[in-house]
Amino acid sequence: MAWITKNSAGTKIERRATPYLDEPTKARLRADILPRYETRLGALLPTLHAVQHQHGWLPPQALLEIAEFLQITPAEVYDTASFYEEYWLKPKGEHLIAVCRSIACEFCGQPQITEAIKQRLGIDVGETTPDGKWTLIEVECLGSCGSAPAMLVDETLHEWLTPAEALKKLDQAPAAHHGHH
Numbered sequence: 122m123a124w125i126t127k128n129s130a131g132t133k134i135e136r137r138a139t140p141y142l143d144e145p146t147k148a149r150l151r152a153d154i155l156p157r158y159e160t161r162l163g164a165l166l167p168t169l170h171a172v173q174h175q176h177g178w179l180p181p182q183a184l185l186e187i188a189e190f191l192q193i194t195p196a197e198v199y200d201t202a203s204f205y206e207e208y209w210l211k212p213k214g215e216h217l218i219a220v221c222r223s224i225a226c227e228f229c230g231q232p233q234i235t236e237a238i239k240q241r242l243g244i245d246v247g248e249t250t251p252d253g254k255w256t257l258i259e260v261e262c263l264g265s266c267g268s269a270p271a272m273l274v275d276e277t278l279h280e281w282l283t284p285a286e287a288l289k290k291l292d293q294a295p296a297a298h299h300g301h302h
């Protein structure tokens with residue numbers, strides 16, 4: 122399901138000759154990580170982390186390479202990677218919008234904010250716009266319950282939001298870099 126992004130841009134599984142799990146990374150994992158875990162499955166989380174740290178997300182090809190490296194099945198890699206929210210199985214957009222969905226924000230109108238952003242960008246929560254500029258997610262409490270509702274746009278926290286103000290924050294975000302995808 123999440124192997125392929127389901128947007129109208131027709132994204133397909135990316136294949137490239139250069140491995141995502143490169144030799145220097147493998148060498149480092151063999152030296153530092155593998156000896157610390159009793160099983161190859163145990164080493165999976167730090168391995169996923171290392172590859173994502175380098176590439177920003179975990180493409181299907183990377184999951185296959187990790188399975189091969191750890192000698193576990195691709196299904197085991199996929200199940201684990203999809204279970205944890207910190208692992209990205211889809212490319213992230215240039216800007217990440219993270220709307221708090223926890224209780225204080227929800228009570229103060231967060232659903233309308235998420236809805237306004239979805240309408241503006243034409244995507245659902247968890248998706249990225251076809252131009253690669255925006256990714257929308259919902260997250261747990263951002264620690265700003267006293268000034269709810271709150272959202273992060275990249276590293277910037279915005280508080281006391283209304284739907285209109287949330288959309289204004291998107292308009293004010295820096296312009297896209299060229300060549301990003």
Ligand code: FES
Nearest residue numbers: 221226263265266
């Ligand atoms: S509930 Fe949203 S910031 Fe705490």
